[in-house]
Amino acid sequence: MSPAEFFAMNGYGFYVWGSYGVALLVIGIEIALVRHKRTITLRQLRMERDAGEEQ
Amino acid sequence: MTRCANATGAVTSKLSLFGLFGLVIRRDLLLAMRRRADVLTTLVFFVMVVSLFPLGVGPEMDMLRKMAPGVVWVAALLASMLSLGRMFSADYLDGTLEQMLLAPQSLSMLVLGKIVAHWMLSGLPLVLIAPVLGLQFDMPAQALWVLILVLLLGTPILSMIGAIGAALTLGLRGGGVLVSLLVLPLCIPVLIFGTGAVEAVNTGMTIVPHVALLGALLLLALVFTPWVTAQALRISME
Amino acid sequence: MAINWFKYSAPTAFYGLAGKMIPWFAVPAAVLFMVGMYIGFFVAPTDAIQSEAYRIIFIHVPASILSMFIYLIMAGYAALGLIFNTRLSSMMATALAPTGALFAFISLWTGALWGKPMWGAWWVWDARLTSELILLFLYLGFIALQSSIEDPRRADRAGALLAIVGSVNVPIIYFSVKWWNTLHQGATIKFTGTSMHVAMQQAMFIMLLACWLYVIAVTLARVRSIILERERNTQWVNELKEVRS
Amino acid sequence: MLEVSNLACARGDHQLFSGLSFSLEAGELMQVQGENGSGKTSLLRTLCGFMQPIAGEIRWRGQNIHELDESYYAEMVYLGHLNAIKDELNALENLHISAGLSGCAVDEQAALSALRRMGLRRREHLPVKVLSQGQRRRVALSRLLVGNAHLWILDEPLTALDVGAVGLMQELIGEHLSKGGMVIFTTHQPLQVAGVQTRQLVLS
Numbered sequence: 242m243s244p245a246e247f248f249a250m251n252g253y254g255f256y257v258w259g260s261y262g263v264a265l266l267v268i269g270i271e272i273a274l275v276r277h278k279r280t281i282t283l284r285q286l287r288m289e290r291d292a293g294e295e296q
Numbered sequence: 297m298t299r300c301a302n303a304t305g306a307v308t309s310k311l312s313l314f315g316l317f318g319l320v321i322r323r324d325l326l327l328a329m330r331r332r333a334d335v336l337t338t339l340v341f342f343v344m345v346v347s348l349f350p351l352g353v354g355p356e357m358d359m360l361r362k363m364a365p366g367v368v369w370v371a372a373l374l375a376s377m378l379s380l381g382r383m384f385s386a387d388y389l390d391g392t393l394e395q396m397l398l399a400p401q402s403l404s405m406l407v408l409g410k411i412v413a414h415w416m417l418s419g420l421p422l423v424l425i426a427p428v429l430g431l432q433f434d435m436p437a438q439a440l441w442v443l444i445l446v447l448l449l450g451t452p453i454l455s456m457i458g459a460i461g462a463a464l465t466l467g468l469r470g471g472g473v474l475v476s477l478l479v480l481p482l483c484i485p486v487l488i489f490g491t492g493a494v495e496a497v498n499t500g501m502t503i504v505p506h507v508a509l510l511g512a513l514l515l516l517a518l519v520f521t522p523w524v525t526a527q528a529l530r531i532s533m534e
Numbered sequence: 535m536a537i538n539w540f541k542y543s544a545p546t547a548f549y550g551l552a553g554k555m556i557p558w559f560a561v562p563a564a565v566l567f568m569v570g571m572y573i574g575f576f577v578a579p580t581d582a583i584q585s586e587a588y589r590i591i592f593i594h595v596p597a598s599i600l601s602m603f604i605y606l607i608m609a610g611y612a613a614l615g616l617i618f619n620t621r622l623s624s625m626m627a628t629a630l631a632p633t634g635a636l637f638a639f640i641s642l643w644t645g646a647l648w649g650k651p652m653w654g655a656w657w658v659w660d661a662r663l664t665s666e667l668i669l670l671f672l673y674l675g676f677i678a679l680q681s682s683i684e685d686p687r688r689a690d691r692a693g694a695l696l697a698i699v700g701s702v703n704v705p706i707i708y709f710s711v712k713w714w715n716t717l718h719q720g721a722t723i724k725f726t727g728t729s730m731h732v733a734m735q736q737a738m739f740i741m742l743l744a745c746w747l748y749v750i751a752v753t754l755a756r757v758r759s760i761i762l763e764r765e766r767n768t769q770w771v772n773e774l775k776e777v778r779s
Numbered sequence: 780m781l782e783v784s785n786l787a788c789a790r791g792d793h794q795l796f797s798g799l800s801f802s803l804e805a806g807e808l809m810q811v812q813g814e815n816g817s818g819k820t821s822l823l824r825t826l827c828g829f830m831q832p833i834a835g836e837i838r839w840r841g842q843n844i845h846e847l848d849e850s851y852y853a854e855m856v857y858l859g860h861l862n863a864i865k866d867e868l869n870a871l872e873n874l875h876i877s878a879g880l881s882g883c884a885v886d887e888q889a890a891l892s893a894l895r896r897m898g899l900r901r902r903e904h905l906p907v908k909v910l911s912q913g914q915r916r917r918v919a920l921s922r923l924l925v926g927n928a929h930l931w932i933l934d935e936p937l938t939a940l941d942v943g944a945v946g947l948m949q950e951l952i953g954e955h956l957s958k959g960g961m962v963i964f965t966t967h968q969p970l971q972v973a974g975v976q977t978r979q980l981v982l983s
Contacts, residue, residue, distance in 0.1 A: 247575075250586040250587070250589070251580070251585045251586040252585075252586075253585060253586045253587035253651055256587055256590065256647045256648065256650060256651050257586060257587060257589050257590055257647075259647050260590045260593055260594065260643065260644040260647045260648070261590075261593055263640070263643050263644075264593050264597070264640045264643070264644060267636055267639065267640060268636070268640075268748070271632070271633065271636055271752060272752065275752055275755045275756050275759070276755075278756070278759045279755070279758065279759045279762075282759045282762050282763055283762070283776055283777060285763075285766075286762060286766055286771065286772075286777050287777060289766065290772055290777065309883070309884050310882060310883060310884070311879055311882050311883060311884045315879075315884060316879065316880070316882070319876065319879040319880075323876050326868070326872070327865060327867055327868070330867035330868070331867060389861075390861055390862065390863060390864065390865065390866075391859055391860070391861025391862060391863035392863045392864075392865070392880075394827075394829070394857065394859055394861065394863065395857075395863045395877060395880045395881070396880055397827075397828075397829065398827060398828075398852045398855070398856075398857055398880075398881070399849075399852065399880045399881065399882060400849050400850070400852040400853030400881065400882040401849060401882065402849065460695075460696075460699060464679060464692045464695065464696060465679070465682075468682050468683060469682065470682060471682075474678055474679065474682055477671070477674065477675050477678055478675040478678075478679060478696060480671075481668045481671040481672055481675065481703075481707075482699070482700070482703050482707075484668060484707055484710065484711070485703075485706050485707055485710035488710045488711065488713075488714045489710065492714060509710075513706075520702075524695065524699060527695060528692065528695050530829075531688060531691040531692050531695065532688065532692065533829050534685075534687070534688055534691075534829060534830050534831065619831075684791070685790075685791045686791060687789075687791065767793070
C-alpha cells in the first residue's frame with residue numbers, strides 16, 4: 242500500500258482525515274489554552290503579590 | 297391554635313400553608329393588574345412570532361397546516377422565556393424575596409404559588425389565544441382542540457422548568473439570554489410531545505400516549521421543580 | 535503503604551499531588567493514542583460494507599462515550615460539592631466541563647463526517663445525535679452560568695444544581711427524541727450488524743483508554759489553575775516556588 | 780435563647796470575621812458595630828439563614844437554626860436595607876402581604892391601627908410610590924407591629940427616618956423588650972432605649 246493510497250482512504254480520505262484532523266486540532270487548542278491559563282494565573286498572582294509588598 | 301398577638305393588642309390568626317400559597321398567587325395577580333403592559337407584551341410577542349411564519353415560508357395552506365403545531369409551540373417557548381426574567385427579579389430587587397425565604401412555611405410552596413401565578417399570566421393567555429392562531433394556519437377543529445389540551449398540559453411545565461433557570465440566574469448580568477440558554481434544552485421533551493399529539497390527530501392516530509407522557513412530565517415537574525427552584529433561590533440569595 | 539486520601543481532598547495538598555500525577559497520565563495517553571492509531575489504521579482490516587470510512591469510529595465512539603460519562607462525573611462532583619461543601623469537588627466539576635464540551639463537539643463533528651458518506655447526510659435527527667447536541671448545549675449552559683457568577687461559592691452551587699437537573703433530564707430527552715423518531719419514519723438509522731474484527735475492538739478500546747487518560751491529565755492541569763486562582767489570598771499559594779520566582 | 784458560637788463568615792473567598800461567639804437572652808438589646816465592610820450585614824444575614832457560615836453554629840432555643848428552619852422563621856422578623864414593599868400597591872396592601880409572608884393573617888382593623896401608630900394616618904390607601912423615602916421606611920417598619928416574632932433583626936432600621944420616627948422606633952423597641960423580646964440591630968445613628976442597657980458587639 243503506497244502512502245498516496247493510504248491517505249486516499251479508498252475515496253473516504255476527506256472524511257477520515259477531516260475527523261482526526263479536527264479532533265487533534267481542538268485537543269491541541271485545549272492543551273494550549275490550559276497552559277496559557279496557567280501562565281496567566283501565575284503572572285496575575287505574582288503581580289498581586291508585588292502590589293501587596295509595596296504597600 | 298397559635299395566635300399572633302401584635303403590639304397594638306389586636307389578635308390575628310395564623311396563616312396556613314395553603315393560605316400562604318393563595319396569598320402569593322393573589323399578590324402576583326394583583327401586581328400584574330397594576331402593571332398590565334407586561335402581560336400584554338408577552339401575548340403580543342407570541343401572536344407576532346406566530347404570524348411571521350406564514351410571511352416567511354409562504355402562504356401555501358398545506359404546508360402551513362403541517363407546521364402549525366410546531367410554530368405555535370416554538371412561539372410559546374420563546375414567549376415564556378421572555379416573561380421568565382420577571383418571575384423573581386422584581387421581588388429580588390425590592391427585598392420581598394428575602395422575606396419569602398423567611399416565611400415560616402415551606403419555601404417550595406411559595407415558589408409553587410409564584411409558578412402558578414406566572415403560568416396564569418403568561419401561559420394561560422397563550423392557551424386562550426392559540427385557537428385564533430390555529431385558524432390563521434387553517435387547522436381543522438379537532439386538531440385545534442388537541443392543541444389547546446396539550447398547551448394546557450405543557451405550558452405549566454415550561455413555567456416550572458423556567459422557574460429553575462430564573463432562580464439560578466437571579467441578579468446576573470445578561471440573565472435574560474443566559475436563562476434561555478439554560479432552559480430551552482430542558483424543554484425539548486415538552487416540545488416533542490406537544491407537537492406530536494397534534495400531528496397524531498392530523499394523521500388519524502391516537503393522541504393518548506403523547507398526552508399521557510405530557511401528563512407524566514407535568515406530574516414529575518410538579519413534584520421536583522418547586523423544591524429545586526427553592527434551593528436555587530437560596531443559593532442565589534446567599 | 536497507606537495513603538491518607540482524606541488529606542488530598544484539601545486543595546492545598548491536592549495541588550502538589552495533581553502536579554506530580556499529570557505526567558503519569560499524559561505520557562501514557564500519548565503513547566496509547568499512537569498505539570491505538572497504529573492498530574486502527576494498519577492492523578484493523580477494511581470493513582466490507584463501510585470500506586475505510588469506518589475508521590472514524592476509533593475517535594468517534596470514545597468521544598461519544600466520554601462526553602456522556604464526563605457529564606455524569608461532573609454532576610457527581612458537583613453534587614458532592616453541594617452536599618458536603620467540599621470545595622475541591624466543585625473545582626473538579628468546573629475543570630471537567632470544558633473537556634466534556636470538547637468531546638461532545640468532537641463526537642458531533644466526527645459523527646457528521648461519518649454520516650455523510652454512510653447515510654448521505656451530514657446530520658440526521660436521530661435520538662443519539664440529537665441527545666449529543668443537547669448534551670453540548672447543557673455543557674455550554676453550565677459553563678456560561680458559572681462564568682457569569684462573580685462569587686465562586688454561588689457559582690459552584692448554582693452550577694451544581696444545574697448539572698444535577700441536566701443529568702436527570704438527559705435520559706428523558708434521549709427517550710423522547712427516540713420515540714419522536716420512531717413516529718417520523720425514515721430517519722431511523724440501523725447500524726448494520728457487521729461483527730467487529732478483534733483488531734477493531736482492540737483499537738477502539740485502546741483509544742478509549744487514551745482518551746480517559748487525556749481527560750484526567752487535562753482536568754488535573756486545569757484544576758491546578760483553578761485552585762491557584764481561588765486560593766490566591768492564602769499563605770501557601772504565595773509561598774509556592776512557581777509564584778515566588 | 781439565641782446562641783452564636785465560634786462563627787466565621789466569608790463573602791466570596793474573603794473572610795470577614797471568625798471566632799465570633801455571643802448569646803442573647805429575652806429582653807436584651809444588642810447593637811452590632813464595625814467599620815464598613817466588617818461584615819455587619821453579613822452577620823445579620825447569616826443569623827437569618829441566608830448565608831451559610833463557613834464555621835461555627837447558630838442555635839435558637841438550643842437547636843441549630845438550619846435544623847429548625849421554618850419554626851425558627853416563625854419566631855423572627857428581619858428588616859434589611861431593602862424595604863420589601865411594592866410601589867404599585869398601597870400601604871395597607873403592602874402590610875397585609877408582608878404580614879402574610881411572615882405567617883400572619885392580619886385583619887383590616889389591626890393593620891390600620893399599626894399604620895396609624897407608624898404615623899401614616901390618611902396615607903393608608905395611597906400607592907406607595909407617591910410616598911417619601913421616610914414614609915416608605917415607616918410602611919416597612921409597620922411589619923414589626925403585626926406578628927408575634929420574639930427576635931427582631933434590624934439592619935439600619937433608622938435610615939431615612941426623621942427625629943419623630945426615630946423616637947417612635949425607640950419606643951417600639953422598648954415595648955418589645957419589656958415583653959421579653961430580643962432585638963439585634965446595626966445603626967450609624969445613636970439609638971437609646973430608656974431603662975435598657977444596649978449590649979455592644981464590635982466586629983473588626
